[in-house]
Amino acid sequence: MNPQLDELKSRLREISALQNAAALLNWDQLTIMPPGGAEANGYQQSVLARIATEKSIDPALGKLIGDLLPYAETLPADSDDACLIRMAKYDFDKMIHVPPEFVGRAYEQIARTYQVWTEARPENNYAKVMPELEKNLELSRELASYYPNVEHVADPLIEDSDPGMKAAELQRLFAELRAELVPIVKAITSQPLADDACLKQHFPADQQLALGKRAAAAIGYDFNRGRMDLSPHPFTTRFSIGDVRITTRINENDLGESLFSVIHESGHALYEQGVNPALEGLPLARGASSGVHESQSRTWENIVGRSLPFWMHFYPELKANFPGKFDTVSLETFYRAINKVEPSLVRTESDEVTYNLHIMIRFDLELAMLEGKLALRDLPEAWNERYRSDLGITPPDDRMGCMQDVHWFGGFVGGGFQGYTLGNIMSAQFMESALKIHPEIPEEIAAGRFDVLRGWLTEKIYSQGRKFFPTELVRRVTGKDLEIAPYMRYLKNKYGALYEL
Known part of the structure; x- marks a missing residue:
């Protein structure tokens, strides 16, 4: 003692x-x-x-x-x-x-x-x-x-969310990732779009919430130590290891909006609920960084939740939850629908391939605002111009444009967005490492069993809480520094098969 x-x-x-x-x-x-x-x-x-x-x-x-x-x-x-x-x-x-x-x-x-x-x-x-x-x-x-x-005015804000990262390093990383992503986006969007009409029917809110709760519980979210509520912008918050709460929002005319936000937030919550109880009440009893946290929400939302094995198990339950809605929709059609690639206006509803372009737009704009190069009166037009140039679409109004995300309005301007892309990159790197040790994970998921993956993540990441800085944690888990190669392999393998690239 x-x-x-x-x-x-x-x-x-x-x-x-x-x-x-x-x-x-x-x-x-x-x-x-x-x-x-x-x-x-x-x-x-x-x-x-x-x-x-x-x-x-x-x-x-x-x-x-x-x-x-x-x-x-x-x-x-x-x-x-x-x-x-x-x-x-x-x-x-x-x-x-x-x-x-x-x-x-x-x-x-x-x-x-x-x-x-x-x-x-x-x-x-x-x-x-x-x-x-x-x-x-x-x-x-x-x-x-x-x-x-301070090298850049954004650096202290970035440090608060992602220790060890700076604006210059993120600009380099994002440029490297953008060079890889843009050709894939062009190759996919030059083809006929996937049919996602099955997701755009009317789905009553109570039925969506019931399905979301079952999906969250299935992957391991403990409702005895959490709850799910509604909010304008989905989020996860923790008050202790025994009290980790998630929220979602409902669009009755789009099934994917709430369902995948629930799985996303459940990924955050699994991290917080999986922290070693010995760390309770201490500053170690939370996630290592925004990026590491997002790696877990994106792992469960995308790598698991939008995977074919997941729906091989969960699709019958979806059909039973919404009688008559999917009777004529094959599993293959549904799988293509939830992985439709199309430039879109809203970040939280965007597909995996274009998602990071949304983050890069926001990151560049907030740097310009912090540097004084972009006046707030000009933000709506600057936002719209980036969407025209980067994604080929223009927001119809500011509600769908520069006001869509809560981050700048519910926090500081800067440091709030880069974690999403860092998380995407980490998620694939972590999953590659998990599959090397447990190649049976896809078969387990197809059978509705998530214990192997969740157990590995708990041992390697969740239980560690904030004991290690992100760079050290990545090395401990994967044996390598952060790199985009596993993420690009994941995207190319998945979407190459879907779109025959």
């Missing part, structure tokens, strides 16, 4: 409790809070965030961490305690630059901007939310200004 280590854990658990209480307020705001509670909710979130920040940068905490560093060197490098001390130092060194007053002010403003966005988006009224978005942008620049030796 080490009394100083016990004190460190006690302090960190208290900080985590405050952060989780703020997260609960945020969940309430995004799901069931009446509009009249917005102002008070935002203030409550800001107070908790400010107090948590004050405790996170307490000089006594910094001294305690410093005193424990020599002790950490005596422990196995991958032990829970050594990793905790190392990560506590990383967090303290980062947070010490940011004034608690700023954190409280930022949380209150972001909550206000989100509330205005929930009103402005259905109204297609960008002018209504733009003044609030301007404040979010100013806060984002202010946050970056607190950090010394």
